[in-house]
Amino acid sequence: MTESSTENKPVASSATGSERRLYIALGVLALLGGALYLQTEGKKAEIKSLSGEVAAATLPTLSVAESIKDNATKIVIERPSDAAEGAAIAPPERHTLVKEGAEWKLSEPLSALANQTNVESLLSSLPKLKIKEQISSSAESYAQYDLSDDKATHITVFEGDKVALELFAGKSGGRGQTARLPGQEGVFVIDGYSSYLFSRDTKGWRDTSVLKFETEKVTRVDVVNENGAFEFKKEGDKWSGRFKKGKAGALSAIKDFESSKVDDLLRAYKSLNATGFGDGKSLSDTGLDKPLAELTITIGDAKTQVLFGSNAEGSSRYAKLPEGSEIYTISSWASDWAFAEESKFQKKKDSGED
Incomplete structure (x- = not known):
């Protein structure tokens, strides 16, 4: 029995050695496989990186210098009209902005001073x-991305006679803003594009400011309307108020006058902006041939007057400056002061007072 056990020991030792060699072989194989995998992945990353560099190198560039802010002389924006579904396709809206001296003016679809801040x-x-x-190299994709001539917003910026920038803007989605360039077939994604800067309507491109002044410098305010005439004068840091009813009689102090x-x-008037314009309407159409109310603001020796006519949209009123031809619409929040009754400037009575 002892002899038999002694004879079996080398067999057990031999089997253990074989297993050890097998494990070593498997380990070496795993290391080789891992090295091969890392080498393959590295090659893939390198190829991908090189592909990206090549792709980026072949993309067209939009090289617009910072000096465009000072050197631009004309901007033309054509955008599709917002036609109702099923309606006939309307011609695109075209807005042309031209720099004259230091100011930008709207020359198309009408002639008016432009909103300088919006242009800048x-x-x-x-x-x-x-x-x-680039997400497509074919013009067949234009319709898919709203880059066809009837769907895209066409933007052209000039420096003198030279085109400084021209592009067509289409849909904006998860990948970004799509665009195409003249003479370059394909659909591109561009960074830095804010659609609201280019999609304004005519009113958005016009200068809507009517009045701007510092209230602290005003020394007198006069209001004339169908109720009578008001005169307000600054006395120290308070106002005095006088009123005469109708056209006859003399001004007298407003009872229970409230200076504030x-x-x-x-x-309401220190930064007065128009809510709209009376384009195509005459003075008689708007009641401005015979103004229904006049507001005069005096600062030192300078007087600024606003004339008011009939109702426009809703409760707003048509208005104009005596020296200008532009007809505005002014919100009721401001225009109601020009049509005020005496009670608007009086202290409110307590509910218990007669």
């Missing part, structure tokens, strides 16, 4: 435009 915001955004990637009401009036 657009120009400031142009140097930030960058082409990020004049301050409220001035707040």
Whole structure:
């Protein structure tokens, strides 16, 4: 029995050695496999990186200098009309902005002073435009991305006679803003594009400011309307108020006059903006041939007057400045002061008072 056990020991030792060699072989194989995998993945990453570099190198560029803000002379924006579904396709809306001296003016679809801030915001955004990637190389994709001639927003910016930038903007989605370039077939994604800067309607491109002044410098306010005439004068840091009913008679102190009401009036006019315009309407159409109310604001020796006519949209009123031809529409929040009754400037009575 002892002899038999002694004879079996080398067999057990031999089997253990074989298993050890097998494990070593498997370990070496695993290391080789891991090395091969890492080498393959590295090659893939390298190829991908090189492909990206090649793709980026072949993309067109939008090189708009910061100087565009000072050197631009004309901007033309054509965008599709917002036609109702099923309606006939309307011609695109075309807005042309031209720089005259230091000011931008709207020359198409009508002639008017432009909103300087809105034009400057657009120009400031142009140097930030960058082409990020190309998602199609075929013109057949234009309709899919709203880049066909009847769907795209066409933007052209000039420096003198030279085109500084031209592009067509289409849909904006998860990948970004799509665009196409003239003479370059394909659909691109661009960074830095803010659609609201380019999609304003005519009113958005016009200067809507009517009045702007510092209330602290106002020394006198006069109001004339169908109720009578008001005269307000600054006395120290308070206002005095006088009123005469109708056209006859003399001005007399307003009973229970509340000085702060004049301050409220001035707040409504200190940065007065039009809510719209009376384009195509005559003075007689708007009641401005015979104004229904007049508001005069005096600062030192300078007087600024606003004339008011009949009702426009809703409760707003048509208005104009005596020296200008532009007809505005003014919200009731401001225009109601020009049509005020005496009670609007009086202290409110307590409910218990007669």
